[in-house]
Amino acid sequence: MKFGILINEGPFTHQASDSAYHFTKAALEKGHEVPRVFFYYDGVNNANKFSAPQADDRNLVKLWGEMASQHNVDLVVCVAAGMRRGITEDSLAEGFRISGLGQLVEAGIGCDRLMMFGD
Amino acid sequence: MFHTINKSPFERNSLDTCLRLSKKGSAILLFEDGVYAALKGTQVSAKVEGAVGEHPIFVLGPDLKARGLSEDHVIEGVSVVDYGGFVDLAAEHGAVNAWL
Amino acid sequence: MAEYVFETEGVKKTFTFLNRKAPYGTIYALEVLETVLISAAFEQHANIVFVDDGVYQIKKDQDTAAINMKNFSPTYGIIEMEKEDADEDEDMDMVWRIIVEKESMEARGLSPDDFKVEVEVLSSAELADVLEQSDVVIGG
Numbered sequence: 001m002k003f004g005i006l007i008n009e010g011p012f013t014h015q016a017s018d019s020a021y022h023f024t025k026a027a028l029e030k031g032h033e034v035p036r037v038f039f040y041y042d043g044v045n046n047a048n049k050f051s052a053p054q055a056d057d058r059n060l061v062k063l064w065g066e067m068a069s070q071h072n073v074d075l076v077v078c079v080a081a082g083m084r085r086g087i088t089e090d091s092l093a094e095g096f097r098i099s100g101l102g103q104l105v106e107a108g109i110g111c112d113r114l115m116m117f118g119d
Numbered sequence: 120m121f122h123t124i125n126k127s128p129f130e131r132n133s134l135d136t137c138l139r140l141s142k143k144g145s146a147i148l149l150f151e152d153g154v155y156a157a158l159k160g161t162q163v164s165a166k167v168e169g170a171v172g173e174h175p176i177f178v179l180g181p182d183l184k185a186r187g188l189s190e191d192h193v194i195e196g197v198s199v200v201d202y203g204g205f206v207d208l209a210a211e212h213g214a215v216n217a218w219l
Numbered sequence: 220m221a222e223y224v225f226e227t228e229g230v231k232k233t234f235t236f237l238n239r240k241a242p243y244g245t246i247y248a249l250e251v252l253e254t255v256l257i258s259a260a261f262e263q264h265a266n267i268v269f270v271d272d273g274v275y276q277i278k279k280d281q282d283t284a285a286i287n288m289k290n291f292s293p294t295y296g297i298i299e300m301e302k303e304d305a306d307e308d309e310d311m312d313m314v315w316r317i318i319v320e321k322e323s324m325e326a327r328g329l330s331p332d333d334f335k336v337e338v339e340v341l342s343s344a345e346l347a348d349v350l351e352q353s354d355v356v357i358g359g
Contacts, residue, residue: 003206015151015152023202023206026205026206074221080253101254101257105234105257109225109230110227112210113209115209136239136270136271140270141347214350214353215356216350217358
């Protein structure tokens with residue numbers, strides 16, 4: 001089954017990105033596909049390469065990037081939401097790409113399920 | 120349909136709205152701060168106890184444990200699942216709605 | 220970071236956009252609206268639903284001048300026009316519905332006259348059926 005994931009909050013204020021990460025990991029382990037994760041609202045902050053959590057904390061920006069490279073997950077950051085928050089090509093972490101909101105609608109059409117994580 | 124609730128029932132109305140707008144038989148997962156709705160002996164327990172007969176209700180174990188809660192605190196009829204179980208629920212039921 | 224290519228040609232789904240948050244206090248209302256408008260380009264069926272504090276999004280007479288924020292309520296008028304265009308165009312296979320839950324509306328002392336767009340008022344039980352028949356639910 002194909003799961004699309006929508007993340008609406010950043011990596012530290014809310015648990016949304018953590019929950020989405022664990023869900024995605026579990027889905028891949030069960031043999032499902034997660035072709036695309038779409039980052040919207042403050043969720044675009046998950047793609048900030050300047051994010052530098054303390055050493056004893058999890059680094060979601062890095063974890064998502066690693067997941068993308070290991071499992072071919074397409075990590076898409078909304079261009080308009082990103083621009084509002086200063087997430088542009090210059091601040092974009094490895095493994096993410098910037099594109100339009102159409103990519104979210106497309107994931108909704110093309111996936112069997114769209115899972116939303118937010119506040 | 121599969122409903123997820125990630126909000127404490129003491130802070131937001133997500134649980135109430137979900138129960139009002141869900142069809143009998145559709146599944147509900149309580150996770151993140153939503154796990155507080157799954158507990159026995161609270162002001163909202165009766166709501167969830169009443170809903171157990173109408174909906175399969177689940178609670179995410181890792182979120183319970185993180186908050187110092189164990190399966191012993193969970194209302195009878197509410198099943199504890201892990202992230203794999205969360206994935207299974209999403210796969211088995213139709214469209215998913217996250218009641219944020 | 221290979222771009223995934225979905226096969227979306229000819230796939231028709233019913234999207235429900237579930238608005239449960241009031242405008243201005245948080246950004247959720249505005250960003251859901253943008254998604255609704257984009258979905259029109261994909262000619263998908265859509266239910267634009269207002270529940271809980273979401274019903275305040277379509278309140279008439281919004282004036283944001285004194286808080287210096289963009290008044291995005293005219294966008295609901297654009298959605299209404301898109302819906303009417305789709306209804307009138309026989310070649311277009313796209314059904315849009317603008318729905319308010321009766322219970323949420325009444326709990327807030329509102330009536331359809333308070334809204335800037337024409338809405339279908341449905342009971343919780345009727346709305347539960349609409350949700351159950353959706354393929355994708357996007358909320359905010």
